[in-house]
Amino acid sequence: MPLTTSKGNMYDWCSHTHTHLRGECSHRCAYCYVQAMEKRFGGGHYSGELRLHEKEFHVNYGEGNTIFIENCNDLFAETVPAEWINRILAHCWMYPKNCYVFQTKNPFRVMRFRDFLPPFRVVGTTIETIDDEVLKNVAPFATGAYDRIYGIECLKRYLEKVFVTIEPILKGDLGKLAHELIRIRPEFVNIGADSKGIGLPEPSYEEIVKLAQDLQSNGIEVRKKLNLERLMK
Numbered sequence: 001m002p003l004t005t006s007k008g009n010m011y012d013w014c015s016h017t018h019t020h021l022r023g024e025c026s027h028r029c030a031y032c033y034v035q036a037m038e039k040r041f042g043g044g045h046y047s048g049e050l051r052l053h054e055k056e057f058h059v060n061y062g063e064g065n066t067i068f069i070e071n072c073n074d075l076f077a078e079t080v081p082a083e084w085i086n087r088i089l090a091h092c093w094m095y096p097k098n099c100y101v102f103q104t105k106n107p108f109r110v111m112r113f114r115d116f117l118p119p120f121r122v123v124g125t126t127i128e129t130i131d132d133e134v135l136k137n138v139a140p141f142a143t144g145a146y147d148r149i150y151g152i153e154c155l156k157r158y159l160e161k162v163f164v165t166i167e168p169i170l171k172g173d174l175g176k177l178a179h180e181l182i183r184i185r186p187e188f189v190n191i192g193a194d195s196k197g198i199g200l201p202e203p204s205y206e207e208i209v210k211l212a213q214d215l216q217s218n219g220i221e222v223r224k225k226l227n228l229e230r231l232m233k
Helices: 033-041 054-058 082-093 106-117 132-138 145-156 172-186 207-215 228-230
Strands: 016-018 064-069 099-104 121-126 164-167 188-191 219-224
Touching: 064 082, 064 132, 082 106, 099 106, 106 121, 121 145, 132 145, 145 164, 145 172, 164 172, 164 207, 188 207, 207 219, 207 228
Parallel strands: 016 064, 064 099, 099 121, 121 164, 164 188, 188 219
Antiparallel strands: none
């Protein structure tokens, strides 16, 4: 079975994506593009009870690729059994000459598996806003902003590379968010907007520019996504 080539609004620095998990992500974020596609096309792959798709363990990862693992779910969500996580990581270990990307809203759980991660890996978390009250309305079942900050801070002590994605960027104290990120010093920060345009509370483009400038002036690489162009109007 072949790998899926990364496309669309996905990270342009990832060459491929792959997911072993099926069923609905437990976070149930209002902006989730996966659930939007499920409703639009009625695919059923990412609806219902969380489960493994056994055929995906036969995919050949090859070598020299940068693969975003579980891009349609959250591998380290509390609802994912530890034995499933271990099986998925073991699949990555079969092809050690790739770089594997793991992104989670529950980064502290990654600490339990840090010794089992493949040799070339980048681990990141999503922080849409530092304002937990705003976050509760958009991602009520996910961990809070400061829990994610603490989790990625702990991981930074053990892993060579961690990153933060601010997407969709939401209203909140961007100065305080910049302060926390400068303190942690992730390898890079992705910034993107709500691709679906569903009316989420968003900061002004000027505020986003200031955030990016604050991070860059402190030596943190900022990767802006194309969907930010909507906020420039």
